[in-house]
Amino acid sequence: MKKIAIIGGGIIGITLANYLNLEQFQVTLYDEGVGQATSASAGIISPWTSKRRNQKWYQLAKDGAAFFPKLVRDFHLSTDIYAQTGALILRKEGEFDSLLTLANERKKEAPELGTIQLLTKEKTHQVMPLLKPQVSLFLQGGARLNGQAYLEKMTTLAKDKGVSFIPERAKLQKEQEHWLVKTTSTAHVFDLIVITAGPSIKNLLSPLGYFVDVRPQKGQLIEFQTNYLQSTTWPVVMLDGEADLIPYQNGKILLGATHENEALWDLTPTKEAFTNLWQISQKFLASSEILKGAPYQYRVGTRAYTSDFAPFFGKIPNDPSLFVASGLGSSGLTIGPLIGYILAQELNNNRQIETKQYQKELETYIKKQP
Numbered sequence: 001m002k003k004i005a006i007i008g009g010g011i012i013g014i015t016l017a018n019y020l021n022l023e024q025f026q027v028t029l030y031d032e033g034v035g036q037a038t039s040a041s042a043g044i045i046s047p048w049t050s051k052r053r054n055q056k057w058y059q060l061a062k063d064g065a066a067f068f069p070k071l072v073r074d075f076h077l078s079t080d081i082y083a084q085t086g087a088l089i090l091r092k093e094g095e096f097d098s099l100l101t102l103a104n105e106r107k108k109e110a111p112e113l114g115t116i117q118l119l120t121k122e123k124t125h126q127v128m129p130l131l132k133p134q135v136s137l138f139l140q141g142g143a144r145l146n147g148q149a150y151l152e153k154m155t156t157l158a159k160d161k162g163v164s165f166i167p168e169r170a171k172l173q174k175e176q177e178h179w180l181v182k183t184t185s186t187a188h189v190f191d192l193i194v195i196t197a198g199p200s201i202k203n204l205l206s207p208l209g210y211f212v213d214v215r216p217q218k219g220q221l222i223e224f225q226t227n228y229l230q231s232t233t234w235p236v237v238m239l240d241g242e243a244d245l246i247p248y249q250n251g252k253i254l255l256g257a258t259h260e261n262e263a264l265w266d267l268t269p270t271k272e273a274f275t276n277l278w279q280i281s282q283k284f285l286a287s288s289e290i291l292k293g294a295p296y297q298y299r300v301g302t303r304a305y306t307s308d309f310a311p312f313f314g315k316i317p318n319d320p321s322l323f324v325a326s327g328l329g330s331s332g333l334t335i336g337p338l339i340g341y342i343l344a345q346e347l348n349n350n351r352q353i354e355t356k357q358y359q360k361e362l363e364t365y366i367k368k369q370p
């Protein structure tokens with residue numbers, strides 16, 4: 001039986017661990033739990049109106065969103081974890097025609113997008129009472145994924161299945177045909193390594209002579225605990241600007257998220273983030289009292305970005321015992337489960353899966369130094 005170490009237990013690593021065939025592999029998952037993007041995330045799954053020009057990224061994001069019904073079935077995910085509540089998109093009034101055209105065009109290849117409706121000012125307020133009357137675009141297929149709840153459920157399932165967990169920072173060493181993974185209290189030998197450590201992949205691989213084109217980006221969001229108990233069925237809202245409003249169960253409302261390139265690995269919550277997000281939200285909320293006074297807490301995580309903002313994943317061409325996945329940026333909840341599944345299929349079947357439609361060559365992002 002081959003031994004696999006997964007380094008990084010965010011959305012990719014934990015999905016992979018659950019899809020691996022444990023009759024073939026003995027699996028150990030290392031996660032130090034620091035700066036994790038998955039548990040800090042907002043939870044919007046709605047890629048169809050993105051104006052990003054990268055077609056490979058769009059294919060991956062579209063197929064990632066379409067993958068959720070299978071994920072829900074395979075692991076019996078409850079609506080507390082994943083719920084298709086719809087997405088409301090807010091824009092300046094003159095921008096809706098082109099948005100509607102784009103959504104209708106995209107629906108031809110993505111029927112899971114569901115009904116597309118331009119909502120009147122009154123209807124928007126009715127569908128999402130926290131918003132002031134304003135025109136919006138409603139996408140029925142939009143969903144929310146509770147990253148924290150997903151990780152909890154998938155960790156329990158993986159443990160029940162026999163995956164071992166080591167909650168410490170791992171370091172990698174190559175020893176002839178094997179890998180040595182060390183933490184402060186453990187040292188184990190493995191046949192195969194999968195690095196799903198977000199931006200930390202750079203630090204893990206640099207001592208082995210690899211340059212990885214990935215950088216950290218700080219993201220902050222605010223989690224409010226309100227008295228709006230009807231929030232469970234409200235749609236996620238993509239505000240016009242750098243912010244989103246994501247209602248969860250029992251009055252929990254997230255307002256996020258910042259994209260801070262200069263802050264790198266810093267995980268300190270800042271007043272500036274609160275003020276910025278608050279100010280953006282005030283343009284759209286029905287009154288300034290909506291979130292005022294509600295108890296809140298910050299969530300801070302580190303996203304991984306490549307130079308062309310596209311993710312990468314798969315087997316390293318010159319080292320068939322090393323698999324990687326990173327660079328998911330701000331759409332990692334949407335695409336992470338599909339990537340975890342693809343990696344598991346490659347490993348279970350010992351066969352490379354064609355992913356040209358989803359990404360550039362891996363060498364674009366990872367190079368062995370001469």
Ligand SMILES: Cc1cc2nc3c(=O)[nH]c(=O)nc-3n(C[C@H](O)[C@H](O)[C@H](O)COP(=O)(O)OP(=O)(O)OC[C@H]3O[C@@H](n4cnc5c(N)ncnc54)[C@H](O)[C@@H]3O)c2cc1C
Pocket residue numbers: 007008009010011012013030031032033034035036037038039040041042043044045168169170171196197198199200201204218219220221256257258299300301302303304325326327328329330331332333334335336
């Ligand atoms: C504030 C915020 C809001 C977001 N909102 C959305 C959203 O609405 N929709 C969406 O699709 N995406 C969203 N994202 C993006 C998404 O959360 C990420 O792209 C995705 O979670 C990345 O998953 P991952 O598994 O690659 O990495 P992560 O979730 O970051 O997991 C990597 C793990 O590896 C661990 N690790 C690193 N190095 C080591 C080591 N040496 N040893 C052991 N463990 C290690 C880390 O501690 C971490 O737990 C958001 C991100 C942030 C920060």
